[in-house]
Structures are given as structure tokens and as C-alpha cells.
Amino acid sequence: MRALNLVIPFSLPPVEHARDLLAQLQSPAMAKLLSRASLKSKKTGSGLDACLPHERWLAGHTSDNSPAVSATLMAALGLKNETGYWFVVQPVHLHVARDHLVLTDYRQLILSESESKILFDAAHPLFEEQNQRLLFGSKDYWFMHADSWADFRTCTPDAACGHNIDVWSPSGGSSREWRRLQNEVQMLWHQHPLNESREQNNQPRVNGLWLWGGSQANESSPGLHTLASHLNNQHPAVDTSASEPTTHILDSLSSAALADDWSSWLHNMNAIDHGYLAPALAALDSGKLEVLNLILSDSTRLVHWSIARNSFRKFWAKPSLNRLAT
Numbered sequence: 330m331r332a333l334n335l336v337i338p339f340s341l342p343p344v345e346h347a348r349d350l351l352a353q354l355q356s357p358a359m360a361k362l363l364s365r366a367s368l369k370s371k372k373t374g375s376g377l378d379a380c381l382p383h384e385r386w387l388a389g390h391t392s393d394n395s396p397a398v399s400a401t402l403m404a405a406l407g408l409k410n411e412t413g414y415w416f417v418v419q420p421v422h423l424h425v426a427r428d429h430l431v432l433t434d435y436r437q438l439i440l441s442e443s444e445s446k447i448l449f450d451a452a453h454p455l456f457e458e459q460n461q462r463l464l465f466g467s468k469d470y471w472f473m474h475a476d477s478w479a480d481f482r483t484c485t486p487d488a489a490c491g492h493n494i495d496v497w498s499p500s501g502g503s504s505r506e507w508r509r510l511q512n513e514v515q516m517l518w519h520q521h522p523l524n525e526s527r528e529q530n531n532q533p534r535v536n537g538l539w540l541w542g543g544s545q546a547n548e549s550s551p552g553l554h555t556l557a558s559h560l561n562n563q564h565p566a567v568d569t570s571a572s573e574p575t576t577h578i579l580d581s582l583s584s585a586a587l588a589d590d591w592s593s594w595l596h597n598m599n600a601i602d603h604g605y606l607a608p609a610l611a612a613l614d615s616g617k618l619e620v621l622n623l624i625l626s627d628s629t630r631l632v633h634w635s636i637a638r639n640s641f642r643k644f645w646a647k648p649s650l651n652r653l654a655t
Contacts, residue, residue, distance in 0.1 A: 332574040332620040333567065333609060337601065338383045338487075339586035339594075340653070341627040346591060347654040353595055356602035358610045360648035362623065365641060366634035369622070371655065374629045377496070379484045382631035386624055387552040387578075395483045397544030399472060401557040406466040410546065414479040417542035418463070418471040419486060420448055422533040429493045430537070435469065435486050436584050438533060442468045447523050448535055452514045459510050470560070473540070478503050483541040488628075490587050499540050511538050552576070567605060579605055586627070613638050625653070 342350040374382055379394050388396035399415040422438055423430040445468035456463040462474035481501040489497035499507050515536055518524055524534045559578040567577050579601055585593035612618035616638060623634040632655055 331618050332622065333612075333618055334574065334576040334622040334624060335567075335605060335609065336383050336387065336576060336578045336624040337582065337626070338381065338578070338580055339582040339627050340598065340601075340625040341630055341632065341655070342591075342594075342653060343627065344654075350591060350595065351650045351653060354650055354653075355599050356606070356650065357648065358602045358606035359598075359653075360650045362606060362610055362621065362636050363634060363650065363652040364646040364648045365643050366623065366636045366652070367640070369633040369635045370631075371633070372631045376629050378629075379482060379488060381485065381488050381626065381628060383578075383624060383626040384485055384487070384556065386626075386631055386633075387556045387576075389550060389552045393482065395485045395488075395541040395543070396553060396556060397548050398542040398553050398556055398560070399544045400546050401544075401549045401553040402470060402542070402560055403464075403466060403472055404549075405554075405557045405561045405563065406470065408464060408466060408472070411464075411474065412546050413474050414476045414543060414545055416473045416475060416478070416481075416483070416540050418473050419469060419539045419541075420445060420471070420535045421486065421537045421539045422535060423494065423537040426493075429495060431491060432486065432489045432494050432497065432537075432539065433533065434490050434584055434587050435539070437588075438535065440468050440535060444468070444523055444527075444535075448518060448521070451517055451521060452538075455510060455513050455517065459506070461510070467561070478507065479543065481507070481540070481543060483543060485541050486539050487583060487587070489539070494537075507540060511540075514538055567608070577605075614641065630655075 372382060380396055384396050399417045402417060419435055420440060421435050422433045424433050446465065449465050449471060453463050464472045466472055481499045483499045484497045518536060528534055555576045555578065559580065568575065581597040581601065582594055585597060609618065609621050613621055613636065619638050621636045625632050
């Protein structure tokens with residue numbers, strides 16, 4: 330069976346804005362697909378989960394921890410096979426609120442490879458002093474070997490984005506050691522010339538690290554491969570003629586939704602409809618594709634819709650976007 334899974338984070342509009350947004354949304358392919366779709370599953374999180382619903386779906390796990398993606402992401406970035414337990418470490422900007430720090434969207438950091446390497450080289454000795462090995466993977470992703478911290482509960486940066494980091498920071502038996510190490514890095518970077526230069530250029534300071542994605546070096550799964558490829562900005566074209574089921578993440582809505590930028594959200598939703606959903610609809614209609622699964626989500630909800638080719642016999646079904654307001 331030729332099947333395609335399209336995972337579209339933040340495609341479910343917030344309840345309080347759904348009516349107005351759907352009235353403005355121009356997504357005819359989505360409307361037609363949803364009118365013929367069968368509901369496969371619907372889940373709602375607490376809002377305090379360690380990962381977003383689509384991240385949990387991709388990882389295929391039920392534990393309240395971030396997806397165990399570090400080893401798979403390391404391999405995707407070309408780092409040689411390692412042993413032990415590893416975490417993803419991301420340089421981030423922490424916004425100083427009135428009485429706490431808030432994690433901001435890492436996509437908005439706009440950190441270059443050379444800038445990231447400069448900060449990595451500055452922080453590296455502090456990790457060595459704590460007997461924690463630190464590897465550079467890319468401008469966005471570093472990796473830390475820490476077998477003694479394998480009991481940490483961590484949260485993905487998207488799950489924690491916009492929230493008080495005190496609630497979302499790693500917790501576990503050695504979490505104080507991590508907080509101490511992060512504080513040392515923050516103090517080191519506070520007066521770093523790179524941050525002074527970024528501030529003068531109206532760019533956010535890099536003033537924190539986010540730890541997540543812990544896994545054993547050999548831990549992997551198809552869903553983690555998809556997630557790692559996405560994190561590594563490897564986005565192959567959607568092939569509706571592939572003989573095996575394939576999964577693609579369409580993540581152009583996340584930044585807009587996290588920033589409450591609903592004008593950009595509408596624009597990007599329309600682009601997804603034109604660039605991805607319309608071709609998938611045509612592939613279903615022609616028989617090149619037999620099943621299309623739409624995995625639609627926001628920060629707490631996930632709905633799995635399935636559209637089979639034979640569902641187009643429902644000629645009476647009127648195209649509608651109302652199911653996005655589920």
C-alpha cells in the first residue's frame with residue numbers, strides 16, 4: 330500500500346481564534362481532504378508534557394520525557410559512533426522577565442556556524458572541568474556525554490518555549506550539577522565580545538543552554554530518524570509514488586504559532602495547502618497514492634485523520650475546514 334504521512338505541527342488553530350482564522354484560511358485541498366477523512370485517533374496533553382504531541386507521535390513513546398533523539402541526530406550530523414549516554418545541548422536565548430527567565434524560540438536566534446563555534450570553544454573547558462565530554466555537531470546542536478545524568482527528565486525546546494525555565498529545566502538526581510554548569514557558562518558568555526557585538530546589531534544574546542533528547546548511543550527508531558532529519562534541515566521532496574510508507578514533517582507553522590503571529594500562520598497554511606496538500610490530493614485522485622494520513626497538532630492536541638482513495642466516493646461530502654477546530 331502506497332501511504333504518506335504528513336505531520337503538520339501547529340496546524341490546529343487555538344480554540345479562542347479558530348473561528349476567525351478559519352474564516353480567513355484559503356486552503357481548498359485541506360478542506361476537501363478533511364471532508365472525506367476518517368478519524369483514527371485524538372489525544373490531548375496536559376500542557377506540561379515534556380514534548381509536544383507531534384514529537385511524542387514521531388518518537389512512538391509514552392514516557393514523560395523528551396524524545397531520545399541524541400544518538401540519531403549525532404549520526405545525521407556525521408559524528409562517529411560513540412558509546413554511553415548523550416544529550417542534545419542547544420545554545421539559546423533566555424528572555425529576562427520580571428522574576429524569571431523564559432525560553433525563546435531557537436529558530437529566531439539566527440546563530441551562524443562561526444558564532445556557535447566561538448561560543449562552543451569558550452564553554453568547552455567548563456564541561457571538561459565537570460568531566461562531561463562536549464562535542465560540536467552544528468551551529469544549533471552540540472552533544473554532551475553524561476552517563477551519570479541518564480535519569481534526567483528533560484523537555485524539548487518547543488514544549489518549553491515561552492515558559493518559565495524553572496518549571497521546564499532538567500530534573501533528576503544530578504540536576505543541581507547541570508544548573509551549576511549552565512550558570513558558569515552563562516556568566517562566561519555574559520560579557521563575551523560576541524554577545525556584545527550581537528547586541529549592537531540588534532540580535533538576541535546567546536545566554537543559555539538547553540539540554541534535552543537524552544539517549545543511549547545505540548538508541549534509534551524510524552520515527553527518531555524522521556525527527557533527526559527534520560532537525561538537521563534534511564527535507565526531501567514529498568514523493569507520492571514511493572512504494573513504502575513515508576513520513577514528512579511540515580514545520581513552517583511553528584514559529585508563527587509560538588509567536589502568536591496569526592497573519593504569518595495563515596500565509597504559511599495556504600503555502601502548505603498549495604505546495605503539499607494539493608499534490609497529495611491529486612495523487613490520491615489518480616491512484617498514485619492509496620492512503621494519506623494527516624497528523625495535525627498544536628501544543629496540547631493531536632488529531633490523526635486518514636484519507637483513503639475510496640473515500641472519494643463520498644461525492645456528497647462538502648469541503649470544509651471545520652474539522653480543524655476540533
